[in-house]
Amino acid sequence: MKTLKYLTIIFASIIAIAACDRYLDQDPYQEISEEMSLSTDRNVQAVLVGAYAAMNNQNLYGGLIQTISELLAGDGEIQFVGTYSGLRQIFNKETLVSSNENARATWLQAYRLINICNNVLSALDVVNQGNKARVEGEARFLRALIYFDLVRLYGNKTYIDGDTDNNQDLGVPLSLNPTRGNPNAFKIPRATIQQVYDAVIEDLTKAANLLPLTNNYYATKGAAQALLARVYLQMQKYALARDYADSVIRSEQYSLVPNYADVFNQNEKTTEDIFVNKFTPQTRFSAMTEYWSVPQYGGRDGDIDILNGHLNLYPTGDTRRALFFNGNGAMRSGKWNNQYGTVVIIRLAEMYLIRAEANFRLGTAIGDTPLNDINLICQRAGLGPNYYTTITLSDILLQRRLELAHEGHKLHDVKRLRMNVGTRPYDHPKLTLPIPAREIQAYLPVVLVQNSGY
Secondary structure, X not given: OOOOOEEEEEOOHHHHOOOOOHHHOOOOEEEEEHHHHOOOHHHHHHHHHHHHHHHOOOOOOOOHHHHHHHHHOOOOOEEEOOOOHHHHHHHHOOOOOOOOHXXXXXXXXXXXXXXXXXXXXXXXXXXXXXXXXXXXXXXXXXXXXXXXXXXXXXXXXXXOOOOHHHHOOXXXXXXXXXXXXXXXXXXXXXXXXXXXXXXXXXXXXXXXXXXXXXXXXXXXXXXXXXXHHHXXXXXXXXXXXXXXXXXXXXXXXXXXXXXXXXXXXXXXXXXXXXXXXXXXXXXXXXXXXXXXXXXXXXXXOOOEEEOHHHHOOOOOOOHHHHOOEEEOOEEEOOOOOOOOOEEEEEEHHHHHHHHHHHHHHHOOOOOOOHHXXXXXXXXHOOOOOOOOOOOOHHHHHHHHXXXXXXXXXXXXXXXXXXXXXXXXXXXXXXXXXXXXXXXXXXXXXXXXXXXXXX
């Protein structure tokens, strides 16, 4: 992997640090040497803004990470019909190869983001005391966010609670040091899945204690706690998942938007948004719009069709079903029709779903009963205040599937719940991305073990 002698950061953002909205001032990009960019409080914070720009990239949370999850697990509910050969490989699975351009692009951009975060964390000594906690918390949050998705997409197995194989199965290289003065910082073997999860939890736990309650479009205490809830749910550690989700709900920093459709296609954050990407004409358009929408809204010709296998899951009167629309001869997701607005990464409805599932599995009612939490989600979907009179685990999982459809959760739920994708079981090799072949060569003489099936 090419090392990063120069960090791509936003020169104009140095001035914008003191402004209310750092997020909007990210152009023009400039190349600034690490020594210069990490020498003062203002410059370190400018580099941190660059980390958000890296996260915003189309190959990460600009849309590709979410789309890969949906395509790998989308058999029977969606169909990829676009011309992008890499995405077609991912959807078809059996044709997915180690030279896939999307798998490599996500890997490279992810480690670029990690390196920026590592550089910020290495320069905390020059950050003013009044900014230091927030700066450290934001960098740790972003590093945890991307490592969590890297290990879920490239790790050769899924995390299973209590399974000792977590300590042997391979995750991804775990680099916690910057490339500054060390051109081989990233040339390390793959860490175990357990080691990556441990690092993610350590970063998020510290971030939750460092971050403020409000922070404009940047990471907050609530965002760190919400991501911890998501991480612990993936690990099947339900008590911790429940408690962190409950903390976010009880913080009263967020509230459900009354109309489901109003969660999406917004220019600014809503009350439900815990962590979002924001796209402006000065940055680039949303890749979610590019992949999921049609030219009418700034997308392509319609790369992803929504099939009846998904649409038929919704009950009559469900306003979530009404959000789908016919565009260019097929049904489309209506969530991504704003190319220069927000793309939600974490929102409050997910916390209610996590709390409901965890409480149900544990036979508890921390915060509220699973029945009440799920009925709250259903009421917002137009199904009335008492849609369920009794609740089962299958009901909860169905509501999760409908509420969070096409937001990047599908593959990870398939693996967590040990489901099949068509005839492929959750641990099928082709439900895991390959380690990019060119990176395996670039790491030499360090051995970067390839995933099975590639």
